[in-house]
Amino acid sequence: MVVVINQAPKIKKAIEGAKKILIVSHQKPDGDTLGSASALLAYLKSQNRDCLGFCVSPVPQNYNYLPHMDSFTTSRQTAKNFNPDLTMVVDSGDLDYAGAKDVVTSILEPHILVNIDHHKTNTGFGDINCVDVEAASTTEIVLRLFQQMGIKVSDEMAVGCLTGIITDTNSFTNPNTRAETLNSAGDLLSAGATITTVNNQLIKNKDLKTLKVWGKILSRLTYDPETKMASTAVFLSDLDEAQIDDEAVDGVANFLNSLGDVKVALVLKEMPGGMVKGSFRTNDDFTDVSELAKLLGGGGHKKAAGFSLPGKITQTQAGWQVVSN
Incomplete structure (x- = not known):
């Protein structure tokens, strides 16, 4: 939480000063990286910001319930041509794992790279690094960033954040589930997300x-x-x-x-x-x-x-x- 408090003002300033914002999810995406990206895209679009999601792998069909999955491209060239002045990489220990190293290194300056993650093995590759290894999921960090920046969490943002928490805690059964995690989930339910919606898509989906x-x-x-x-x-x-x-x-x-x-x-x-x-x-x-x-x-x-x-x-x-x- 201390990391979020320290980095939130820097990230808020970077977002406010950016004209084009690229959100990067890691390759072979899971619910945490996509949930984080969905929540960020939902906020940015609510502010009429010019933003794009990038993932080198296609978004799996079972995550299509997440808001703004249609804002993603798998094309490296499209991401490069977008030429953002702010890139936010979510839930990835390094740019190689994200599958976006060539995209990020090709972006013209001035450019700010924000790294939001909870992996112990994160290399601190960003200009701004918001890495909290105690967090159960990256979406838990994204939620706390919204709260620290004074941003009201909408139902679209909430479902993205709750998806990441449920994914990475295996429905609150993994040892990484802390009191803070349950508090975060409670905040998201109050904001309009429902556990049933996420579970029906990600758990009760076997044929x-x-x-x-x-x-x-x-x-x-x-x-x-x-x-x-x-x-x-x-x-x-x-x-x-x-x-x-x-x-x-x-x-x-x-x-x-x-x-x-x-x-x-x-x-x-x-x-x-x-x-x-x-x-x-x-x-x-x-x-x-x-x-x-x-x-x-x-x-x-x-x-x-x-x-x-x-x-x-x-x-x-x-x-x-x-x-x-």
Whole structure:
């Protein structure tokens, strides 16, 4: 909260002085980065500001309920041609992860870069850095920025912020859920957001073929009693045969995190282009999975982190492994 108090006046001044504002969400976007961007776009548009959202990946269909998703472009050239004098990157530890490094570095000066995030591994890449690693989500920071800047939170802004909180706390069940998080959620409900709206879009959205794939993934579950790690694998063939995309199985890691006597949950998922994405989760007070992810070139939070490696998934006597192609 101290970070927000200190940085809010600088961010307010940057917004007021800008003619064109670009909001950047990270690649393969989730509810926190899109919710943050949606809330900021909702505010800016209410003030008739010239603004644009950019994400190198398309917005997943299940997030189309968020306001102003139609204001996003996936075109790097469109973002460059927009030539903003203020860029705000939300929920990304660095510009590479955001997928926007070439866009930002091509923008003509004068230009201000604002970095709003809650990841422990954030590199502080902005001219203005509002990074609070204690916040449960980036949208929690965005909400506090609005409040510190004296901005009334509309129902559109509220649904975006609540989406990020529900996403990153796994509906208030993850260890990162603090009293301040619940207070923030209460503020957003008072502003017009509803938990039912978000849950119906993000949680109660599984169809039969998706659940069958989940069953196949769970049938591969292995457990190491020494490390107390549970792990499983998702293959491209699983998704191709069921004709679903990889976003349909994004919740498996959080689900495994609810297993008893498990310190760490790991889901390995094959991605197009010969890459494997790993997702770590933990509820253990003494385990920091971001440190595990960093060893593999990734990063994230103490309780939720990830990495990507080239190769393919194979099962050995020791468990699931990623081997070079």
